[in-house]
Amino acid sequence: MQPSRTSSIQPRRPSRLFRRVGSAIVLLAIAIIGIDFLLTVYGKYRHLDPAVYTMFWTRRGWLWTHLAGGALTITLGLVQFLTQWPRAYPHLHRWTGRAYITGMLIACIGATGLIATSPAPFAIRAAFAATALAWLTTALIGVIAIRGGRVPSHRRWMVRNYLVTLAPITFRVLIQVPGMMELAPPPVMIPLLLWTSWLLPLLICEGVYRTVDRAGVRHNNPPQPKPLRGPI
Numbered sequence: 637m638q639p640s641r642t643s644s645i646q647p648r649r650p651s652r653l654f655r656r657v658g659s660a661i662v663l664l665a666i667a668i669i670g671i672d673f674l675l676t677v678y679g680k681y682r683h684l685d686p687a688v689y690t691m692f693w694t695r696r697g698w699l700w701t702h703l704a705g706g707a708l709t710i711t712l713g714l715v716q717f718l719t720q721w722p723r724a725y726p727h728l729h730r731w732t733g734r735a736y737i738t739g740m741l742i743a744c745i746g747a748t749g750l751i752a753t754s755p756a757p758f759a760i761r762a763a764f765a766a767t768a769l770a771w772l773t774t775a776l777i778g779v780i781a782i783r784g785g786r787v788p789s790h791r792r793w794m795v796r797n798y799l800v801t802l803a804p805i806t807f808r809v810l811i812q813v814p815g816m817m818e819l820a821p822p823p824v825m826i827p828l829l830l831w832t833s834w835l836l837p838l839l840i841c842e843g844v845y846r847t848v849d850r851a852g853v854r855h856n857n858p859p860q861p862k863p864l865r866g867p868i
């Protein structure tokens with residue numbers, strides 16, 4: 637029936653446009669905050685000075701390894717999500733993806749060295765180790781998904797992985813919230829915020845996916861009008 641077909645398509649347009657504009661705004665905000673983070677970090681550690689490096693001075697090799705990989709993942713992740721490469725240039729998308737994973741592995745090697753040599757309390761080192769584990773696990777599931785040809789699952793796992801990549805940026809935003817560091821002493825607050833910096837974005841993302849899935853199911857299976865009487 638023609639009229640009902642048109643009516644089932646029309647309501648979808650505004651929501652699709654809304655989603656596109658929404659994700660463009662979110663990505664742009666991430667790009668601005670991410671670039672600002674990288675400029676601050678590289679601005680700080682470009683001075684080869686023990687007073688600037690403080691506790692990282694004797695471990696600067698690990699820090700540089702970590703920062704090199706970290707910068708690569710933040711930048712390439714932005715490129716992947718901001719462009720239309722996955723659809724328009726699959727070959728480019730694949731190679732950027734491989735470089736992204738390589739950057740993540742380099743950053744993880746640096747992070748492992750930093751955790752192993754860190755003078756920080758166990759709770760902080762454990763929180764960093766959990767972040768690294770979440771980073772590696774989400775990437776591994778994303779790679780396995782695409783190897784099995786499951787594109788939507790790959791997309792979602794790489795979004796989750798990028799949210800973990802952004803954990804140091806989220807952490808920086810969280811500690812700058814006025815009054816946040818006064819809620820508890822630093823040995824409690826820092827590990828708590830390290831966990832929150834990737835668990836909270838993942839939880840929000842899960843909420844969005846569930847809402848989108850529920851709306852999709854409703855759209856594909858519109859409720860059937862109930863018969864007023866039972867079958868004759």
Ligand code: HEM
Binds near residue numbers: 677705747751801
């Ligand atoms: C998501 C997984 C990540 C993990 C598990 C991780 C882990 C760590 C660890 C263990 C340290 C040293 C802490 C210490 O010794 O007390 C550190 C420091 C640092 N990481 Fe990461 N990191 C991650 C992602 C990133 C990314 C993507 C960047 C971006 C470049 C980054 C930038 C930094 C910086 C700048 C520092 C030095 C902090 C400071 O100046 O106070 N990290 N990270």
